[in-house]
Amino acid sequence: MNETEHHLQAQARFHKLQQLLLEDDRAVSDQIKEEVEGLRKQLVSPEEIQSRVSPFIEDKVKYLQDNFPELFGPVLSSTIRRQIEESQDEMVDALYPIIGKLIRKFVSKEIEHLTERIDQQINQTFSWQAWVRRLKGLFKGESEKDRIIRDLMKAKVEEVFIIDKDSGLLAGSWSRNALADGDMVAGMLTAIKSFVEHAFSKSEQELETIEYNAYKIVLNNFHTYYIAVVISGSVTSEFKLLLTDMLLHFADKYKIATKDPITEDLVDRNSKALKAHLQTIIDEDQ
Amino acid sequence: MKISKKVILLGHFGVGKTSLVKRFVVQKFSEEYHTTIGVKVDKKEVVIGEHLLTMILWDIEGGKSQQHLPPSYFAGAHGIIYVFDLTRPATWETIEEELTYFTERLPKAYKRIIGNKRDLIDEVQLREFQERFKGSYDFLSSAKTGENVEELFLALGLDMLS
Numbered sequence: 001m002n003e004t005e006h007h008l009q010a011q012a013r014f015h016k017l018q019q020l021l022l023e024d025d026r027a028v029s030d031q032i033k034e035e036v037e038g039l040r041k042q043l044v045s046p047e048e049i050q051s052r053v054s055p056f057i058e059d060k061v062k063y064l065q066d067n068f069p070e071l072f073g074p075v076l077s078s079t080i081r082r083q084i085e086e087s088q089d090e091m092v093d094a095l096y097p098i099i100g101k102l103i104r105k106f107v108s109k110e111i112e113h114l115t116e117r118i119d120q121q122i123n124q125t126f127s128w129q130a131w132v133r134r135l136k137g138l139f140k141g142e143s144e145k146d147r148i149i150r151d152l153m154k155a156k157v158e159e160v161f162i163i164d165k166d167s168g169l170l171a172g173s174w175s176r177n178a179l180a181d182g183d184m185v186a187g188m189l190t191a192i193k194s195f196v197e198h199a200f201s202k203s204e205q206e207l208e209t210i211e212y213n214a215y216k217i218v219l220n221n222f223h224t225y226y227i228a229v230v231i232s233g234s235v236t237s238e239f240k241l242l243l244t245d246m247l248l249h250f251a252d253k254y255k256i257a258t259k260d261p262i263t264e265d266l267v268d269r270n271s272k273a274l275k276a277h278l279q280t281i282i283d284e285d286q
Numbered sequence: 287m288k289i290s291k292k293v294i295l296l297g298h299f300g301v302g303k304t305s306l307v308k309r310f311v312v313q314k315f316s317e318e319y320h321t322t323i324g325v326k327v328d329k330k331e332v333v334i335g336e337h338l339l340t341m342i343l344w345d346i347e348g349g350k351s352q353q354h355l356p357p358s359y360f361a362g363a364h365g366i367i368y369v370f371d372l373t374r375p376a377t378w379e380t381i382e383e384e385l386t387y388f389t390e391r392l393p394k395a396y397k398r399i400i401g402n403k404r405d406l407i408d409e410v411q412l413r414e415f416q417e418r419f420k421g422s423y424d425f426l427s428s429a430k431t432g433e434n435v436e437e438l439f440l441a442l443g444l445d446m447l448s
Binding site: 169170184186187191195198199261262 | 362
């Protein structure tokens with residue numbers, strides 16, 4: 001055997017050995033290649049990804065939806081609060097037109113309402129009652145315009161409170177709609193009255209009127225108590241005079257007592273007297 | 287029988303007058319401090335024996351001395367609750383002088399002296415305080431925990447009905 005033949009034989013044996021040794025590795029390698037190819041297809045194909053990932057996303061979204069307030073509530077609240085604090089001017093700018101529109105709508109509606117009522121008044125102008133009224137007005141020195149406005153915004157007694165001047169305790173009351181807690185109103189009115197009289201009064205002057213919104217609280221002072229009358233509408237000096245006369249007469253007729261002890265019986269007695277005496281003024285504007 | 291009585295709360299700034307009223311009226315407490323300006327009026331109805339007592343509570347703004355207050359704030363009061371802060375000696379040093387002033391003006395009013403903020407002192411401090419000031423106060427209370435709050439108002443209510 002020459003050298004070349006010997007070399008060829010050796011090479012053939014090496015190949016045989018290589019085949020025997022690497023056969024399993026090659027099979028594994030082929031399987032891996034196949035799997036990698038499969039995964040590559042799945043990753044590249046959007047349909048594949050969607051079908052596999054969708055269930056997880058849906059679960060997560062549902063969890064977030066169900067637990068949104070607990071998860072994000074505090075963060076959102078503080079963010080919104082901070083945003084509002086930092087952007088007050090912008091907020092005002094944004095809300096201003098909306099508020100403006102609301103006010104304009106309300107005012108135009110009220111004017112419309114007022115116009116209708118004035119129309120009604122004018123329609124009645126040529127009735128014989130109108131001529132009688134006009135003649136009365138002429139004698140009293142009251143113009144038709146003043147009369148119409150007064151009639152449209154007629155004063156209405158809403159609530160009356162008899163309050164002990166010293167303690168501020170409620171000693172009697174009447175209310176059209178029982179809007180407020182009489183005991184609390186009596187206390188707070190007395191506190192306001194005390195504060196104003198103490199802070200601004202040098203002499204023996206007393207607070208007589210408090211105005212808020214569409215209401216006027218007229219305070220009629222007596223020796224040991226005062227009577228607070230809550231009125232809506234236009235309080236003319238004529239109405240105020242009538243009210244004062246009525247309350248003076250009331251105080252004189254019923255000899256109102258507010259001194260200790262302020263019991264339920266005393267409050268009931270005063271309240272009944274108040275209702276009976278103010279019946280005319282209450283009925284008139286009902 | 288239903289009957290109404292006026293109760294005023296006096297004492298230095300920040301001793302817990304408003305908190306005591308809040309705890310008594312609505313059973314709540316807040317750590318936030320808001321100074322009372324002027325006066326705040328509250329109401330609580332309690333049943334004592336056969337009486338339904340309406341307590342009108344005047345929570346008056348605090349101060350080192352309250353002798354400058356508008357007289358009508360305390361006029362006609364049937365009960366006085368003087369509150370001091372157990373953690374601030376300055377708030378109890380003027381009690382005698384202050385109460386003398388108000389007693390002269392309200393001779394018939396019943397009084398209760400209250401050491402508030404009991405929750406802020408420990409047992410050792412409490413014993414020291416009790417030994418030192420025995421008999422010079424009526425209740426040690428805590429508006430925060432509610433300790434002795436109901437008790438002090440009811441005790442005063444009972445006095446006012448006697």
